[in-house]
Amino acid sequence: MKVTVDKILSLSESDGVDELQKHLALLSDDQLTTMLTNSALKGKDTGILIKAIFKGSPVSVSHGANRRLLVYKHCIPLCESGDLQTEVASDIIGLLMLETHSLPGHALATLASLYVDAIKVGEMNSGRSLELFPTILTALAATEALAYGKGKLLFAKPKLWDPQCVIHLTTMFRDVPLSAEELQFLIEKILRMFLKLDLQEIPPLIYQLLLLSAKGCKKLVLEGIISYFKKQDQLQKEEQRNGDEDVEVQTIPQDQLRHVEGTVILHIVFAIRLDHELSREFLKNLKMAHSDPLCPFSIALLLSVARIQRYEEQVFEFLKGTITKNFKDDQIQHSSKFLQELLPQCNSISNMILDTVKNSVFGWDHVTQGLVQLGFILMDSFGPKAGAFGKVTEGTSSTAKTPNQLACRLGGQVLLESFMMHEPIRGEILEQVLNRLVTKTASPVTHFIDLLSSIVMSAPMILLESSSKVTETFDQLSYLPLSTVQGLLKAVQPLLKVSMSMKDALILVLRKAMFSSNLDGRKSAVAGFLLLLKNFRILGSLASSQASQAITSSQVQADVHSRYNTAANEAFCLEILSSLRRCLNQQADVRLMLYEGFHDVLRRNSQLASSIMQTLLSQLKRYFEPEQDLLPPLKLESCISAHGDQVFIQEPLAHLLCCTVHCLLWNQNIQSGGNVSDDDDDEDEEGGVQSELHAILKSITKRMIKSELEDFELDKCAEFSTSSSVGVKNSIYAVLVMGLNEVLMEYNFITANYNSKNHFEDILELFKRYHKVSEILKERAGKGRPMSSKTSRSLLSLGFISTLLTALFRDSTQSREESLSVLRSSGDFLRYSVSVALQKIQQLEETGHTDGPEGQSPDKTFRHLCDITSVLMWRYTNVPSTVEDAGKKEKGQSVSLLCLEGLLRVFTTVLQRYPTRMSNFLSSLDVSGEGEAEGEGSDLTEQTAFYIPLMNQLSGGEEEFNSKEAQLLVSILSVLSRHLNPSSQQFVQMITWTVKICKETNFEDISLTKGLLSLLFNLHVLYKSPVSLLWEMCQDIHSQLGDIDQVLVQKNRNIEKIAFKVVQMKSLAMRITYQKLSVKLSGSHLTPQCYCFITYVQAKVLRETKAIPNLIFNIEQYEKFLILLSKKSKVNLMQYMKLSTSRDFRINAATLEAALQEQQQDQSQQVVVSPHPEQQKVPELWKSCSQALEWLVPQSGRYFPAY
DSSP states (O other): OOOOHHHHHHHHHSSOHHHHHHHHHTSOHHHHHHHHHHHHHHTSSHHHHHHHHHHTOOTTSHHHHHHHHHHHHHHHHHHHTSOSOHHHHHHHHHHHHHHGGGSOHHHHHHHHHHHHHHHHTTOOSSOSGGGHHHHHHHHHHHOTTOOOGGGOTTTSSGGGOOGGGHHHHHHHHTTSOOOHHHHHHHHHHHHHGGGGSOGGGHHHHHHHHHHHGGGSOHHHHHHHHHHHHHHHHHHHHHHHHHTTSOGGGOOOOHHHHHHHHHHHHHHHHHHHHHOHHHHHHHHHHHHHOOSSOOOHHHHHHHHHHTTSHHHHHHHHHHHHHHHHHHHHHHHHHHTOHHHHHHSOOOOOHHHHHHHHHHHTTTTOHHHHHHHHHHHHHHHHHHSOOBOGGGOBOOOOSTTOOSHHHHHHHHHHHHHHHHHHHOGGGHHHHHHHHHHHHHHOOSSOOHHHHHHHHHHHHHOHHHHHTTHHHHHHHHTTGGGSOHHHHHHHHHHHHHHHTTOHHHHHHHHHHHHHHHTOSSHHHHHHHHHHHHHHHHHSOOTTOOOHHHHTOSSOGGGSSOOOOHHIIIIIHHHHHHHHHHHHHGGGGSOHHHHHHHHHHHHHHHHHOGGGHHHHHHHHHHHHHTTBOOOTTSSSSBOGGGGEEEETTEEEESOOHHHHHHHHHHHHHHHHHHHHTTOOOSOHHHHHHHHHHHHHHHHHHHHHHHHHHHOOGGGGTOSTTOOOOTTSHHHHHHHHHHHHHHHHHHHHHHHHHHHHTTOOHHHHHHHHHHHHHHHHHHHHHHHHHHHSOOSOSSOOOOOOOHHHHHHHHHHHHTOOOGGGHHHHHHHHTOHHHHHHHHHHHHHHHHHHHHHSOOSSTTTTOHHHHHHHHHHHHHHHHHHHHHSOHHHHHHHOOOSSOOHHHHHHHHHHHHHHHHHHHOGGGHHHHHHHOOOTTOTTOOSSSHHHHHHHHHHHHHHHHHHSOTTTOOHHHHHHHHHHHHHHHTTSOTTSHHHHHHHHHHHHHHHHOOOOOHHHHHHHHHHHHHHHHHHSOTHHHHHHHHHHHHHHHOSGGGOGGGHHHHHHHHHHHHHHHHHHHHHHTTOHHHHHHIIIIIHHHHHHHHHHHHHHOGGGOTTHHHHHHHHHHHHHHHHHHHHHHTOOGGGGOOOOOOOSEEEOHHHHHHHHHHHHHHHHHOOOOSSOHHHHHHHHHHHHHHHTEEEOOOTTOOSOOOO
């Protein structure tokens, strides 16, 4: 009897189950499987056929269960073969899943083994039947009577997985019940398979893995994903470093990797939105990862997560803390050689973040917004802060050193790179930068101005697309601080050359501001007009190289037409000059800005010389007294104005004269060099103006020398109090007279050209008058409240100071000897010259520029600084202070000490303002004559120049010892040591010299001792572990102090030394972190001896131990830091320490015992008459005990006060 499909289907539709079973029993296994295969390939009635077979195969009988198992075993590989249509295979698997729970346990185990074997040999590549596997495992787990494979069906040989089935298996295991151990094993296996998969298969696998993490092991999943991409990034960098040398092991193409990373980040963020537990695990894991918690991929992931509002604050707070911690750790590690050897080098988080910015160009739109937020958060949080009186406490230039400065600079770099790479966010970045310039009027905005300047310089044409935003900002210029206006206009200056609309908008705003009721608005207008005059040059002006133009149009990728550059510029500049002349009738501050800016305008736009010189001549004539017999030659009363009882300066006459002199001398120098105008009329006119100015200046010089203080209403009896109008007026006159004399000294020195001794005598006479007024002001300042405690700023230019010092100290030209001897004969003039140099250097250190010509040019300022330093060093090294002090009787600080102080300021300034040019600076110095300099290289020569006089100071007698000079020498050496490489021979030599000085000299000066020991420790910690040095110092302390009983004679001085060394040990303990040896030494050898010493001294000479509280405080602070380190390092560093004991009071045993005996006697004689006798005992007992307490109230006020 032949059994057909139709027959089986018809029997299935009827109620004759027995008949169906009989017909199925007639089929052999091969016939049944062939029937199933043919039906499935035809795609017709396959599902109905399988239902019919299952209906005729009850699981209650063995042959029925076996037939069902046969159907399963045949259909599973049939679906995997790929020969069936997708719909047919899905229908088959669906039917099998419905009947799985009815299978007996042994059949389920057989099917499970079938799946495991197929997976191991790679027969599950299509993954169509894998949906059935979780159902089988679930049913198998529900079978209590079966223990098959001990729960490790799939994991017995995990390394045999086929990479092509990993995604399907991961999807399948989402529905498989797994224990925690099995789940961890499975996820680790999947993560290991990452390296065997194609890159394009990674995102779908990670998506399934994130869904699988709902079962647990979230931390493991996230760590594995981040670790994989971190390793891929490292391989990319190694390949970029090595080039294409090893083509065989070339990594994944960069663009493909970045696109995959972006897709994975989106998957993770999507999973985090659905599973908040996953986000908590992610953030917790990053916070707990102490070593290298971040990489470019994890940073990008964090910034994407920050788009979720509930995590935004957490993410950015974590990034801020991590960034500053990385900078601090790197700084600490670089400051200690021991830590460099002990710990691996910190990975630069700034490089990681900048790599993230570069990677974001590959379509990471979900990251760019976070980058912008991060950049502004860093700049807002760590930017410079306004200190006292508006002084900026920190800078954010290329000289950034502190962690806060580095973090602020990183924020600017992130925003600049993002602006360059991502067009959609350019408008937002520019708008936020400009908004901060407008709104942050109470705090410094130099870092935002630097960012705007960098954007303009990097992409001026891109910025022109958003020129409307810049133009809108111009409308607020009148209300902004002057420094902000100057920085903003300087930053956008290149744009003004290529955008006429922007330039016209600015001119309109500046013209309105010129008539503003706000003084700052008018000053802003002057600053803007001066900037325009400097940069819109007229044809025939000097080349920009001669004018030291900082920003040139060559940096802009487009330029205006030549017609606009020549003819239009001239009319434009003359129109601006006409507007500026109106400022000469405004307040002194506005005029002052104009005078300080005219010289730079003249240097950069030399064709304006005639107009500028004529303007200055007209203004000067208003205050010049033409009658040659009248004294004084200038009308000072016209320079002040009164409003009620208030007197204020109206015309800064000294600055007007200074501007006139500088412009005149510069113009004369240019003409003498052959750079003259082609227009004869202009030349004649300029010559007439110059001749008239020279005549006026000579007349002023002669008559100022003839004038006495009484001619200016100034004398020793004059009042200079700020509380009266007369005192204010006299103070203004004094400052004007001093400034005028300084300007005339510079003018006469330059015009004399060393040819006339009379000119130099005039200079000396001018100085004497300057000095006389200065001494009167100092004397008045000492007797009462001065007009100003600060010395008025000198009007001498930095270039002139450089020339003057060179002439005074180093010029040995025979023809000049007679003239210069006039100035050299005055010790006051020499000290004054060096003092002005110190003032200029200090101004440069604080602000980055100086007053006067070329003060705004970093290159020329640096050159003058080199010349001044060379002169100061030559003067100090060739004229010892002991020789100078022996031959002078004038009052005041010696020239050598002033030179030394100047050198300290110079080295500090160069390290701060020109750190990258320190080598050029040192190589430019000339210290010839120091024949004893040892070693090679200019660095060592400079240090030798200071070590030798230091050794001479310390080796000489007490009469020759100068404490201040020695301290300055040590400070200079400390500054120079920062420039040396700790691995260089010069650094080793410097340590050797310092150790030798500390060991072989004995001096009583505490400040010098501290300075030398600080230098020694700072050098030693950069070279090697300072434990050996600390041990030698401890031995030296014992050898100097001896045993406790021998200390009392020198107690105060020695206690100071001990206290200072404890402070140094605290510092060392913080630096060397886990170095237990130093802690052990300090605990076992130093602090116990200190405690014994303290107790002994308190008992013997209680009232004379003033330094003991400081010593105790330093010891306790040291122990406090050790406790903190113990908690962080998990190492008990306190095991070596003897804990402090309370010394707030001490019980006198004899007095206490006598008081208690007296108390007992009173009690035995007392008759009890009160129902509460104990209440009467308490006051008396306290009174008796209080008599026995000796309270110690140290000077520091730390302990409890006496009752």
